[in-house]
Amino acid sequence: MRNFFIQSYLTYRALFFWLNWPAYTGNVFLVPVLYITMLMLTGRFANSPLDSDYYIKGMAAYSTPFILIWGITQCNYYERVIGTLGHVLGCSGNRWLIYWSRGTMHFPNGMLTLATSLTFAGVFIGLDFSSTNWLTLVTSILLIGFSSMAFALCIGVLAIVVRDWLVISAAGSGLLIVFTGVVIPVDELPLFLPYVGDVLPLTHGVAAFREAFDGADLASVGTHLAWELAVSICYGLLGYLLFLVVEADAKRTGAYETSIL
Amino acid sequence: MVAAISNAVECINLNRVYSSRNVVGRRRDFTALRDLSLEIPTGAVFGLLGPNGAGKTTTVRILSTLLTPTSGTARVLGYDVVSQSKQVRRNTGFILGGERGLYGRITGEQNMRFFAALNHINPNEARRRTEQLLDRVGLSEHARTPVENYSRGMKQRLHIARGLLTDPPVLFMDEPTIGIDPIGAQELRNYVPELASEGKTILLTTHYMAEADMLCDTIAIIDRGELAASGTPGEIKRQFSQIGIVEVTVNRPREDLVARTSELEAVERVESSGEGPFQKLTISVSYGVDLRGRIAETVGADNIESMVSRDPTLEEAYINILKR
Numbered sequence: 001m002r003n004f005f006i007q008s009y010l011t012y013r014a015l016f017f018w019l020n021w022p023a024y025t026g027n028v029f030l031v032p033v034l035y036i037t038m039l040m041l042t043g044r045f046a047n048s049p050l051d052s053d054y055y056i057k058g059m060a061a062y063s064t065p066f067i068l069i070w071g072i073t074q075c076n077y078y079e080r081v082i083g084t085l086g087h088v089l090g091c092s093g094n095r096w097l098i099y100w101s102r103g104t105m106h107f108p109n110g111m112l113t114l115a116t117s118l119t120f121a122g123v124f125i126g127l128d129f130s131s132t133n134w135l136t137l138v139t140s141i142l143l144i145g146f147s148s149m150a151f152a153l154c155i156g157v158l159a160i161v162v163r164d165w166l167v168i169s170a171a172g173s174g175l176l177i178v179f180t181g182v183v184i185p186v187d188e189l190p191l192f193l194p195y196v197g198d199v200l201p202l203t204h205g206v207a208a209f210r211e212a213f214d215g216a217d218l219a220s221v222g223t224h225l226a227w228e229l230a231v232s233i234c235y236g237l238l239g240y241l242l243f244l245v246v247e248a249d250a251k252r253t254g255a256y257e258t259s260i261l
Numbered sequence: 262m263v264a265a266i267s268n269a270v271e272c273i274n275l276n277r278v279y280s281s282r283n284v285v286g287r288r289r290d291f292t293a294l295r296d297l298s299l300e301i302p303t304g305a306v307f308g309l310l311g312p313n314g315a316g317k318t319t320t321v322r323i324l325s326t327l328l329t330p331t332s333g334t335a336r337v338l339g340y341d342v343v344s345q346s347k348q349v350r351r352n353t354g355f356i357l358g359g360e361r362g363l364y365g366r367i368t369g370e371q372n373m374r375f376f377a378a379l380n381h382i383n384p385n386e387a388r389r390r391t392e393q394l395l396d397r398v399g400l401s402e403h404a405r406t407p408v409e410n411y412s413r414g415m416k417q418r419l420h421i422a423r424g425l426l427t428d429p430p431v432l433f434m435d436e437p438t439i440g441i442d443p444i445g446a447q448e449l450r451n452y453v454p455e456l457a458s459e460g461k462t463i464l465l466t467t468h469y470m471a472e473a474d475m476l477c478d479t480i481a482i483i484d485r486g487e488l489a490a491s492g493t494p495g496e497i498k499r500q501f502s503q504i505g506i507v508e509v510t511v512n513r514p515r516e517d518l519v520a521r522t523s524e525l526e527a528v529e530r531v532e533s534s535g536e537g538p539f540q541k542l543t544i545s546v547s548y549g550v551d552l553r554g555r556i557a558e559t560v561g562a563d564n565i566e567s568m569v570s571r572d573p574t575l576e577e578a579y580i581n582i583l584k585r
Contacts, residue, residue: 003378010375014364083361087423090327092350093379251329254279254322 004097005104012105014084015075027070028109032063032117039183040125050185056127057213058182060117061206064110064141065148065176070169071106072152077165085160089247099243100236102156103149110145129213136221137212140205143225147201147232151176154239157246176202201235204228266339269431269462270301270324275333277319277486293319295486296333301464301479306457308477308494309466310579316486317466321435324464325355337431354424358436360416365409369400369419372408373426380427387426394422398452414445421452431462438472450476470576480575482582490582498578504529504545506573507556510566514540521559527552529581539566545573545581 013019018027039055042048048055079085088098121127155172159165177183179193180202186194197203205228208221218225249255277294294316301307309317322328323335326346334341340348364372370391377387395404398418408416417437424432434453438446446469453476457463467473473480474494481491490497511518518540523531527547534541542560546552553568573581 002384003381006374006378006384010364010367010371010378013371014367014375017366019366082363082365083359084364086322086327086357087362087376088379090325090350090355091376091379092347092427093381098379251327254319254328 004101007093007097007101008104011075011079011102015078016071016106017074017078018071028067028113029116032059032066032113033120035059035063035066036117036121036125043183052125053127053213054185054210055183056121056125057210058206060114060121061141061144061202061209062177062180062182063113063117064144065151065202066173067113068103068106068110068145068148068152069155069172069176070165071109072103072149072156073159073165073169073172075102075106076156077159077163080160080163085250089250095244095247096240099153099240103153106152107145107149110148111141114141114144131213131215133212133215133217136208136216136218139218139225140208140212140221140228143228143232144202144205144209147205147228147235150232150235150239151201154235154242157239157242160246176200179203180206182206198227199231199234201228201231204231266303268300269303269305269338270299270307270464271334271336272297272299272320272324273334274298275320275323275335276331277316277323277328278331293486294323294330294333297483297486297488299481299488299491301462303462304457304460305478306453306463306465306476308473308480309464309483310468310470310473310480311466311483311489312468312583314485315483317483318435319486320483321355321357321433321464321466324349325353325433326350351427352429353431353433354427354429355433356420356424356435356437358417358420358439360413363408363416363419363423366407368405368407369395369411369415369422370404372419373423376423377426382426390426390428391422394425397425398422399448414441414448417441417445417449421449425456430460432456432464434463434465436466436468438467438469446472470574470579474575482579484583494575497582498573498575504573504577504581505548505550506571506577507544507546507553508567508569508571509542509544509556509560510536510568511540511542511560512564512566514538518542518560522556525552525555525559530584543577545577 018024036056036059039059040052043050043055044052122129155168159168162168179196180200181197186197186203204224208224211221275294275297279291279293280288282288297320309320311317319328323330324337324342326342326349329343337349338352342349373391373395374387377391395401398421400415400418400422403411403415408419411419438449441449450472453463453465465477477494480494480497482489519531519533522528522542522544527550528544529547530545532543544556553570557565
């Protein structure tokens with residue numbers, strides 16, 4: 001386990017290019033606060049039937065996958081670009097641990113940015129915590145973090161393949177903002193689109209997260225939490241399989257040691 | 262297992278074809294290796310030489326399990342590189358030349374600790390080995406400097422230290438001295454006999470003939486993916502070059518001397534270079550033919566400062582083999 005954490009910590013230090021004060025504070029603290037403010041004001045001035053709390057809670061929850069997706073995909077991308085991917089694939093290390101180690105240290109960032117969002121919302125916008133069931137809230141936050149990490153790791157593998165983290169991150173975070181109910185209630189989506197959210201992380205996590213503010217206990221949001229966990233496991237396994245496929249493809253084509261198309 | 266194996270590395274009819282598709286989907290194939298067979302005895306320093314694109318790096322990548330062969334077999338310490346890749350990885354280290362392949366944002370020590378963790382080395386043991394290896398390659402003082410601040414030579418030494426982390430019995434060194442200044446390159450070369458004396462089998466690819474001549478017990482020259490020659494450096498020079506060299510230092514340089522001496526029978530190639538106020542002609546002649554008299558006539562006896570016959574260098578033999 002110590003080796004797993006050494007790997008996690010050092011890949012994070014080596015490959016997370018936002019790990020400098022301006023980029024880190026900007027992305028972990030400032031961006032979520034701006035997103036919450038922007039969506040809350042947009043909703044208010046667009047005469048949305050939803051109250052401000054809907055956007056505040058939704059965007060606070062969304063801040064976690066945001067930082068995890070953009071952080072993890074860039075790490076995977078830089079692994080290929082700086083030429084260390086071959087050395088990682090050429091070692092005898094356990095692939096399962098290598099895969100998960102790429103996300104572990106990003107998890108606290110997700111928690112930190114969500115905590116910042118909620119603190120900001122409570123102190124400056126007046127988000128009401130008086131009825132909150134804290135156990136449900138913390139559980140849903142942890143599950144949102146885990147599912148976001150699993151999703152980010154999964155699409156992060158694609159960043160290795162396509163040699164671009166911006167497109168992958170934008171696509172991944174765009175999917176979540178549209179289909180998971182963070183700003184648009186899932187039931188309001190047309191046709192089959194409400195079901196898209198069921199196979200994405202965050203949808204059920206954010207539903208439980210919202211209910212926690214109304215005092216819902218764990219049992220009453222159990223289905224949401226179980227679904228969020230199931231989605232996390234599916235993305236975790238899918239991403240790992242993709243990683244193995246990429247490794248096999250790298251050996252077959254020899255193309256993954258080049259950094260340019 | 263290791264002690265029982267006479268050849269640490271074996272390649273049998275190894276082929277590797279790279280395929281790519283252009284924008285309209287048309288497939289293009291490039292053959293990097295063509296029926297390459299070679300054997301590296303356990304404990305030997307084996308040089309793999311060849312021009313750019315000859316297939317040296319492809320061979321190293323196949324042997325270090327980073328690439329699968331299109332057909333043929335490769336074994337390292339008896340383990341098949343495709344079906345027993347885990348065992349191969351546990352027993353090999355690879356050192357690639359160049360600036361890439363290291364994490365620039367973290368220190369040299371952290372790079373070592375990371376790869377030790379990746380290879381399941383116990384953290385305490387990893388700390389000990391890191392310290393020892395960084396000291397061995399002269400990087401102890403810079404252990405806590407981010408690698409992005411390292412010079413190219415320092416990065417290369419870190420590559421070597423990393424390749425030795427698992428103390429592998431077989432080492433693949435792909436152009437380890439490329440782009441390094443002469444003193445740095447010499448320092449790196451010193452590691453090869455040192456490692457060989459520890460019983461390691463080393464496969465070294467290089468462009469530098471003097472390096473191969475000095476370091477390798479056995480050499481294989483490959484060209485366009487095919488084995489062109491193999492043997493000890495001495496055998497290559499004698500048997501495969503089939504030339505003798507006459508070096509003539511000319512007092513009064515003349516442009517037409519290259520063309521005139523080239524016309525002589527049994528002359529295979531003439532190269533001209535400046536040597537202070539003199540002109541130096543390096544004339545490759547068919548092996549066993551004494552052309553000194555004819556050369557003196559052609560150049561003019563009074564125009565010759567010196568004339569020496571010698572065996573070809575490995576570089577000359579190499580050029581001769583590749584130009585055949």
